Amino acid sequence: MTKKxxxxxxxxxxxxxxxxxxxAAKKGSLQVKGSDTMVNLVQAWAEEYMAKxxxxxxxxxxxxxxxxxxxxxGTCDIAMSSREIxxxxxxxxxxxxxxxxxxxxxxxxxxxxVHPDNPVTGLTTDQLAGIFTGRTRDWKEIGGNPGRIVxxxxxxxxxxxxxxxEHVLRKxxxxxxxxxxxxxxxxxxxxxxxDEVAQNKGAIGxxxxxxxxxxxxxxxxxxxxxxxxxxxxxxxxxxxxxxxxRPLFIYTNGKPEGDTKLFMDYILSPEGQxxxxxxxxxxxxx
Amino acid sequence: xSNRRLKEKIVEALVRASGVASILxxxxxxVFLLKEGARLFFTVRPAAFLTGTSWYPISEPPxxxxxPLILGSLLVTLGAAVxxxxxxxxxxxxxxxxxxxxxxxxxxSGIELLAAIPSVVLGFIGMVxxxxxxxxxxxxPTGLTAFAGSILLAFMALPTIVSIAEDALHSVPRAxxxxxxxxxxxHWQTIYRVVVPAAASGIVAAVMLGIGRVIGETMAxxxxxxxxxxxxxxxxxxxxxxxxxxxxxxxETVQGSDHYFALFAIGIVLFLITFVINxxxxxxxxxxxx
Numbered sequence: 001m002t003k004k005x006x007x008x009x010x011x012x013x014x015x016x017x018x019x020x021x022x023x024a025a026k027k028g029s030l031q032v033k034g035s036d037t038m039v040n041l042v043q044a045w046a047e048e049y050m051a052k053x054x055x056x057x058x059x060x061x062x063x064x065x066x067x068x069x070x071x072x073x074g075t076c077d078i079a080m081s082s083r084e085i086x087x088x089x090x091x092x093x094x095x096x097x098x099x100x101x102x103x104x105x106x107x108x109x110x111x112x113x114v115h116p117d118n119p120v121t122g123l124t125t126d127q128l129a130g131i132f133t134g135r136t137r138d139w140k141e142i143g144g145n146p147g148r149i150v151x152x153x154x155x156x157x158x159x160x161x162x163x164x165x166e167h168v169l170r171k172x173x174x175x176x177x178x179x180x181x182x183x184x185x186x187x188x189x190x191x192x193x194x195d196e197v198a199q200n201k202g203a204i205g206x207x208x209x210x211x212x213x214x215x216x217x218x219x220x221x222x223x224x225x226x227x228x229x230x231x232x233x234x235x236x237x238x239x240x241x242x243x244x245x246r247p248l249f250i251y252t253n254g255k256p257e258g259d260t261k262l263f264m265d266y267i268l269s270p271e272g273q274x275x276x277x278x279x280x281x282x283x284x285x286x
Numbered sequence: 287x288s289n290r291r292l293k294e295k296i297v298e299a300l301v302r303a304s305g306v307a308s309i310l311x312x313x314x315x316x317v318f319l320l321k322e323g324a325r326l327f328f329t330v331r332p333a334a335f336l337t338g339t340s341w342y343p344i345s346e347p348p349x350x351x352x353x354p355l356i357l358g359s360l361l362v363t364l365g366a367a368v369x370x371x372x373x374x375x376x377x378x379x380x381x382x383x384x385x386x387x388x389x390x391x392x393x394x395s396g397i398e399l400l401a402a403i404p405s406v407v408l409g410f411i412g413m414v415x416x417x418x419x420x421x422x423x424x425x426x427p428t429g430l431t432a433f434a435g436s437i438l439l440a441f442m443a444l445p446t447i448v449s450i451a452e453d454a455l456h457s458v459p460r461a462x463x464x465x466x467x468x469x470x471x472x473h474w475q476t477i478y479r480v481v482v483p484a485a486a487s488g489i490v491a492a493v494m495l496g497i498g499r500v501i502g503e504t505m506a507x508x509x510x511x512x513x514x515x516x517x518x519x520x521x522x523x524x525x526x527x528x529x530x531x532x533x534x535x536x537x538e539t540v541q542g543s544d545h546y547f548a549l550f551a552i553g554i555v556l557f558l559i560t561f562v563i564n565x566x567x568x569x570x571x572x573x574x575x576x
Binding site for chain 1: 340341342343344345354418421427428430508509512513514515516517524526534535537539540541542543
């Protein structure tokens with residue numbers, strides 16, 4: 001009987017041991033959540049950082065809104081966002097005792113993409129606004145082969161969706177009421193947009209520069225009628241010539257402390273900014 | 287003796303507790319849904335919510351009109367019903383009345399296997415097979431359409447429809463069939479004049495339960511219907527369903543915002559739709575027993 005008891009006790013101890021270890025590891029763990037555009041970038045930072053530090057960083061996507069909502073709801077430590085926090089979100093956060101602090105960590109160009117066989121090579125931002133609001137319905141109106149334009153957009157939880165709406169459809173005018181055409185297909189990820197564009201000759205979509213591949217053609221974009229159309233490259237984003245680029249943000253709860261602070265310091269260090277270039281984004285400090 | 291009675295009592299209490307618990311959980315879910323969803327109606331009129339034709343939940347000010355979403359859900363479901371009902375009933379009749387023993391066993395387990403495929407997997411298969419097929423066959427601008435959703439959902443409704451309808455056909459008393467044969471009816475005449483009408487209420491219940499499953503399905507539909515929140519223009523145009531809207535947007539909302547309440551209000555609408563469908567199925571199932 002006692003032997004059995006001993007065995008049980010040992011078994012119980014063995015079961016409990018890894019658990020207490022896991023709890024110890026959890027102390028130094030950070031939850032990062034948000035923008036799908038930034039997942040690869042922050043994951044790369046996290047891997048480099050973890051190689052040198054004992055803490056554990058979990059990075060998950062879901063969209064900028066998802067990350068900010070998680071920060072406000074207290075389910076993550078760091079939110080990645082490809083747009084600025086809205087005043088409404090900040091108010092909701094403060095009502096819950098959370099004070100989001102903003103860090104600009106990199107720049108990103110948004111590429112507008114079509115099927116590689118599409119004869120159109122460049123558009124002005126006005127033409128883009130016409131297409132995505134649904135006023136321009138046929139490719140022949142803008143110099144392409146006749147055929148219905150299929151508009152692809154990200155879901156509303158995406159910072160990319162919001163940025164595109166505010167800076168391309170509304171041209172940064174806060175009083176504008178332009179919306180995506182209700183006929184726009186809302187796809188759940190940038191990869192889904194890339195796949196649909198690769199197989200649909202009438203489709204047009206957008207995604208972060210990091211996704212550019214030969215399966216889609218990235219259009220040159222001209223900031224205004226008559227101006228030169230500029231390709232979405234790192235150099236053009238840095239020089240400011242490419243019209244659709246945006247800052248990428250990280251939000252923490254209040255002034256970062258402890259592990260969060262160490263991680264943020266690393267991100268903004270020259271070492272961290274070197275990673276940005278490797279992932280095809282644009283560093284914020286050259 | 288008393289020990290035995292005590293055991294009896296305990297078991298009885300446990301069984302009762304689990305029965306009560308399931309009812310309690312359902313009502314708690316409904317209360318929660320109602321509590322969160324109803325708060326939308328402080329800012330949006332229920333009529334505007336149900337009949338509004340534009341859904342721009344994150345704009346300033348937002349538009350919370352779910353008519354396109356309701357119609358989208360109904361359209362996809364209707365398409366699925368048109369495909370799945372004849373197919374399902376025919377399959378059930380074949381399994382119950384026509385197929386020889388071995389074929390019957392293989393078919394039954396095959397159909398049960400169909401029910402075991404996760405909907406994400408079906409959605410993925412649909413995305414790479416059905417979607418391009420629709421685009422090439424019907425020359426639509428995109429293959430991401432209500433029709434693609436209908437086809438996938440028909441596959442999901444089939445197992446429910448076939449197995450319940452088959453049960454109903456199977457429980458038609460032998461004497462009915464024997465009577466029909468005795469009067470000189472052929473096999474086929476017996477099936478469509480006697481067996482199917484006798485099992486009609488069970489078959490209707492099977493159809494309703496199949497449809498109930500379809501209208502609540504989310505993942506596969508979200509992957510293949512394009513999710514454009516415009517008023518549906520037919521089966522060969524993209525639609526956005528109620529379920530896909532909740533799934534796609536729930537992650538983004540901040541708890542306590544109007545958008546969050548609106549998604550719960552969509553939940554209420556969905557709950558009511560499935561509740562009515564299940565009620566109808568239940569009424570028909572009970573009529574059968576009598």
